[in-house]
Amino acid sequence: MTEAVLGRVRPTEREREELLALEERLLARIGDLARSRGLDCQGMLVGSAARATWLAGDHDLDIFLSVPEDGDLGAALELARELAPQHEERYAEHAYVHATIEGFDVDLVPCYRVPDATHLRSAVDRTPFHTKYIAARIGGLEDQVLLLKQFMNGAGVYGSELRRGGFSGYLVEILVLRYRSFAGVLSAASSWRPGETIDLEGHSAVEHQDPLVVVDPVDPRRNVAAALTLDRMAQFVTSSRCFLGCPDLSFFFPAETPPLQDQELRDVLARRGAVLILVEFDSPDVVEDVLYPQLRKAEAAVRALLERNGFSVLRSDVHSSGQTKPPKAWMLFEMEVAKLPLIQKRMGPPFWEKDHLSRFLSSHPSVVSGPYLEGGRAVVEVERRYSLAVHLLKDQLSSLSLGKHLSLQVQAGHKIYSGQEILAVLDPGFRQFLSRYFSARMNMC
């Protein structure tokens, strides 16, 4: 089976040659440009392309442009702009240049050339050390890395992007170095529990509270798996168990989810009998690593708003999709309780706190019922401000603190759909998301 997988994910000879040729041309051109500007700036290929562990079709080329520790990142960024005139600028900790060159997605990332990975001036300065560390050791294990990456792809846990909270390529490579094979990693992972620690160099320098701790071989204070969430770790562990018990190609290449059709959506709504509330707005123009953490925070803020007001949420999720223009973002809330009585209880102080009690009573001059006593405390029943969750959201969403980018977009305009109204949202990416949301099936053993 592994050969069948490798046959599909191992880059072809031609792909390798093209990538190598492009790399050489770009590095040469960087050297020329630097010389002509009198700039100390060195180009270096990093990432999976640099260690022959990229998945076929992943046409990513990450080139770092390093300047001396006291150098000027801005000058390196200028050089990158000239190197790729057709580019867009993106932002992580610093600005970098993204361009499509000869069918490859090329990132040109300025960084500082520091003496070792424990003395960084910016977060990206560590990356060249990772490349050197892995490149020196991974020889002969490349196929194992490819298998593990594709298995994690299939399980939905590959990609350290904050969107997913999964395993980074570097983390995959360290796991293969540790357990020496794809099967070895899965077998070890089957028994992982939170707190599992891997320390290749045996030089761990601080304690981490993360679910999985993989001490960075080039920086003893850093956990390579810091971005991995508990649930993505769990998903990998349970998928590993299932695969070892019953290996199948579908673990690597699961069937694609078709978008949910109208009638299916009607059926699933009727079967679940829960009110769905969907918030839709234009996605801000930021990378997914910035967008998703904000969407997750906004989701939590909306849940908290709903719960503060007595409603309860069965499950929620967020999604963004560029399949329509402008790209949209969605927050979906499936309600356990979307409707409450028109009145609500307000608990007051215990009866013996005279002053507190009289303030409580005078702050509720108009009550529907009460005051009465419950467990020695004064209670009144007053009109509830929002008896429908959807009204609460329509009224208060815009004033909620949703993070810089999202707040602006939501205030600029948003739609709230409730129940069957969701049928009006036709974006196929959203319909796929709905389909996955409703099935919510993971490999679990």
Place this chain on the structure above:
Amino acid sequence: MTEAVLGRVRPTEREREELLALEERLLARIGDLARSRGLDCQGMLVGSAARATWLAGDHDLDIFLSVPEDGDLGAALELARELAPQHEERYAEHAYVHATIEGFDVDLVPCYRVPDATHLRSAVDRTPFHTKYIAARIGGLEDQVLLLKQFMNGAGVYGSELRRGGFSGYLVEILVLRYRSFAGVLSAASSWRPGETIDLEGHSAVEHQDPLVVVDPVDPRRNVAAALTLDRMAQFVTSSRCFLGCPDLSFFFPAETPPLQDQELRDVLARRGAVLILVEFDSPDVVEDVLYPQLRKAEAAVRALLERNGFSVLRSDVHSSGQTKPPKAWMLFEMEVAKLPLIQKRMGPPFWEKDHLSRFLSSHPSVVSGPYLEGGRAVVEVERRYSLAVHLLKDQLSSLSLGKHLSLQVQAGHKIYSGQEILAVLDPGFRQFLSRYFSARMNMC
């Protein structure tokens, strides 16, 4: 104002004479019957009638029939039966005889004649000591007792019966002995908090956890206020504060609540927007002191059933009324959440408990969604057995453990009304109860 109150609650001269005459006749007849049977059985008037502290119109005469410590209560009960041929038998700890004689409600209660109140053979043996203790000290304070009893009546806290959890007549008398006047009691009570302790004889022998502790002058181990609930204590405290701040005759004689009319009931249901569920069944033939604790326990059992199944209760109450034949009992549940989705989440074990997890998964062969992960735990979504609270009750009420008497009655037959169906219940006592339930207003300052 106190004269106006006393004018209405102080027994008239004629009432006193009638009571005295009846008492004398009954005690004489008891003497005759005991002699003719060769039985050592002494009659003794106890309770408020014995210390001239009964409220006008309260035609209760409690006569205890004491036998020696090694005597036969059965023989005393026989004597009581002969004394009042038209009687009914009632049961507290032991059987006793209740009869209506010349317009008075007469209880004839067999008891043991013990040397002092700390050596009882049955709970009622203490009562004669209470009577002796109070009778020897209350002279001159009778009016203060009457005022306090009527005030507590108005506040709804008089009556130690378990139905109400309020203040007993004996407790009222001790409070008056302690604070020497009606106003003195109210003024002290205004500052009570849970744990307040009163110990006239300074001989407290055990620690009590009750909200109010009043050490029994005739039995240092007993708390006279043991049956007083925290909320009835609180109600008295807050009423006392209100009255002292703004005295008014209405505290003693609140307006009677008229039964709720159909249109008022429709209006209040619409205004509250909450689903009411009413359980109705024939009241078992037991005294209220037995009935109400059982109703309260059944109420708690039903609430627990509802909450175990994901529903939530805003408020609930119980009532029984003899205005229709046979007398009915009701449990009323006002729902905050009466309807839930057709599906529900089931939380499984954490992912690293392999065996537990595989048992969980195989015990849920058919799921609507999942399995997925939440916080490292497996989760599935399955069909919910009851999405309507009223269906849950209709299905499971009969199999709930509701206490001996109620379980029998509920199984013999009950009706469950939901929402507007409650309009079909016309019993005026029930409609009064509903009116009080919806207003739920107490004096609170």
